[in-house]
Amino acid sequence: MVPSHAAAPVCALVLLCIITFMLGTGRRGLVNLAGAWRHAYDERRATTRDLAARLSSSAEERSIAVRMATLNERTRIARDIHDNVGHLLTRAIMQTEASKVVAQARGETDAAQALSDIGITLQEAMSMMRRSVHDLADDGTDFVTMIEDATQCPSTLKVQVTNGIANAPAPVARCCCALIREALANTVHHSHASHAEVTLRDFPAFWQIVVQDDGGNDSGMPGERRSYEHKRGMGLADIEDRVHALNGTCAFGPHGSGWRVFASIPKAGFTLPSASRA
Structure with a gap:
């Protein structure tokens, strides 16, 4: 039987051991919790970076797609104007020149002069159309x-x-x-x-x-x-x-x-x- 005067130190020692054990266990738990929190934080940052990169890449791809579609449309419009409007203007110029020759052969001076003025206007329209088409096609150059x-x-x-x-x-x-x-x-x-x-x-x-x-x-x-x-x-x-x-x-x-x-x-x-x- 332990004397009563020695029981107090023994109890205190046991209590100290228990407290030390509990503190150590709690500390390990806190360390594990902190590690888990850092891991979760790193994963969240990585996910955020990956999402931002994907959004940026997607935005860039959309921008490129829009740009290419715009350039292709400009090229198509230029080609259509050149093929259709250019053909009609060329035919109008030829018809005007033919009519002017006929008017001159008939001695219709006023009509011939009027047709000559119309021909000059058509030639100017053709030149302006060609410049516009070339500018439009050049704008479509990537x-x-x-x-x-x-x-x-x-x-x-x-x-x-x-x-x-x-x-x-x-x-x-x-x-x-x-x-x-x-x-x-x-x-x-x-x-x-x-x-x-x-x-x-x-x-x-x-x-x-x-x-x-x-x-x-x-x-x-x-x-x-x-x-x-x-x-x-x-x-x-x-x-x-x-x-x-x-x-x-x-x-x-x-x-x-x-x-x-x-x-x-x-x-x-x-x-x-x-x-x-x-």
Whole structure:
């Protein structure tokens, strides 16, 4: 039997052990609860980020779809006006000229003069319609899409595109696409290249287009590459004409491990299409 004077310390020790055990258990519970809360918080943040990314991607896709639909509709309208209204105006001009000739043959001077004035008005209407159609078609030009289409190569040639030009006037866009198509066609037809790089750069004063392949300087086909360099085949001559028409410079020939086509087009005289018009 424990003496009464020793019972108090023993009870206190037991009580302290119980309290310590309970505090430890409670602390572990709090730690586990805090861990579970942090895990739930992280999962909620991840879900929020994922949802925001999906919403952003969806909004961007919708914006691209709307833009492409708008551009396609503008192109369709321009084509319809050109084909239908242009045809009617052409027929009216021809009928007016024929009637004027008949009036002149009959000596009907006043009628001939009136028909001549009508013909001039119709010619002005035709010129105005053509300018409007060209402007409308140019507004429907999506530079990035045009470049993507131009770099599609139906062969085993792998084409890497680095496009640093977000937008360009329609004449420049058409020139870039023609250059890229012709350069890649030459690579496919006149070399054994397996890889080509298309690089477009937007500098403050000019646009630059470079097409480089790895087909070797002579590509294993004697004379063909050199014939293009010295005799300038029709395709490369067409590239030169297009670039020079825009006051640009063009060069092509062996470079590095293959063949390079290079062009630079100055920005002077061009106005970039505004985003609001797109």
